[in-house]
Amino acid sequence: MTQIINSLSEVSDRYDALFVDLWGCVHDGVRALPDACAALQEYRRKGGCVVLVTNSPKPRAGIAPQIADFGVPEDAWDTIASSGDSARAAMFQGVVGEKVWFMGEPERDDDFFKPMKVIENPVNIQRVELEDAEGIVCCGPFDPMADPADNRPEFLWAKQKGLKLLCANPDIVVDRGDVREWCAGALARLYTEMGGESLYFGKPHPPIYDLARRRLAEIGKHVPDSSILAIGDGVHTDIDGAMGEDIDSLFISGGLAAKETKTNGQPDPDALDAYLNKEMANPTFTIGHLR
Template sequence: MTEIISALSDVSDRYEALFVDLWGCVHNGVTAYPEAVAALQAYRRKGGIVVLVTNSPKPRAGVAVQMAKFGVPDDAYDTIATSGDSARAAMFTGAVGEKVYFMGEWERDEEFFQPLEVIDNPVEITRVPLAEAEGIVCCGPFDPMADPAVNRPDFLYAKTKGLKLLCANPDIVVDRGEVREWCAGALARLYTEMGGESLYFGKPHPPIYDLARRRLAALGKDIPAASILAIGDGAQTDIRGAMGEDIDSLFITGGLAAEDTQTTHQPNKDALEAYLEKEKVAPNFSIGQLR
């Protein structure tokens, strides 16, 4: 049974590092949550390490720029691990071929295709029409408001050709302010359901946690799993991912699950337990918002 806490400081002294989700926890896709920022700043002042672990398809430099735009100061975190960086590494090692069909918003996602210096002898990636592609790189839908099913004809063709789909963001949906949008994970899920092969690199899958630990190592930190707390609002991404890594977790109930958990300031205990049972996840702690 999850323990409902009133503030991060109730449990943070037990952990040397935090793996913190962004969207729904630190910001809402438009602006930062002041209480969340203050909680992370306080944790760092006491010597804790904050790794922002996000399913954003952006490289970490792009996420840092985005954080500043949203009002998240750089003293609220130490480093960033993104699904985008993990997926880019796979792309430049040829996971889906050299000629790829791109799905997403090019003006937003163009930096995904920037060279990755840590890869030795990277393959040369070329964007091509679907009919010429060796694989698919999916950073998101062309229209985040459209039902993913609009992609069925293209996905049927791609599956028939045996194309793999590289998913740069396993999230199914996000809330941008008050508007819910589809993410790349919804498209990858559909492609898999149709019999295609989707490759995942963000939460809850292992590659992004390996990247987060490498980010810690780059800071000179070797921290065991028992001393890391994962924080997030995604039951099937943040919490399931933490469970798979044997990392304790703090579930932010006022994000994607706010309605299901009847969260105002704090979740309704019975609604929360029913939701966690339905999702088959078991966070160690829960709280309405990160504070």
């Protein structure tokens, strides 16, 4: 059974590094969450290391200025591991071919196709129409408010042609302020349900955790899994991922599951237990909001 805590500082001295989700934990898609930022700043002042582990399809270089615009201070984190970078590496290695049909918002997601210096002999990726594609690269819906089922006709054709779908963001939904939006994970789930093959590289899947560990090593931190705490508001991304990696986790109940856990400052214990049992999740700790 999860332990409800009142602040990160109650347990943070047990850990040398944090794997912290961004959306719903550190910002709400519009602005930074001040208490969360303050908690991470304090943790770093005491010597801890913060890796922002996000299912954003953006490369690391695009996330830093974005969260700065939201008001997340630079001294609240050390490095970033994104689903986008993990998926980009796979794309440039050719996992869905050279000619790809792109799903997403071009102005937002163009950086996904920028070359990666760390990939030797990268595939020459070309964006083409669906009928000419060898695979699908999905950074998100064309319209984040539209029903994912609107894509069934294209997905049926793609499945029949045996196209693989590379999912750059396994999240199903996010809350942008008070507005809930669909993410690439909802499209990948639909494609899989229709019999297509979806490839995932963000939480809860192993590649992004491998990337997070490599990002720690890049800054000279070699931290055993027993000294890492994963923090996030998605039971099927952040918490399932942590459980799969056998690392401790802190569930933020006031994010995506605020209604189900009856979180008003802190979760209602009975509602929290019912929700976690229903979702078959077992976070080490739970808190209403990161602080």
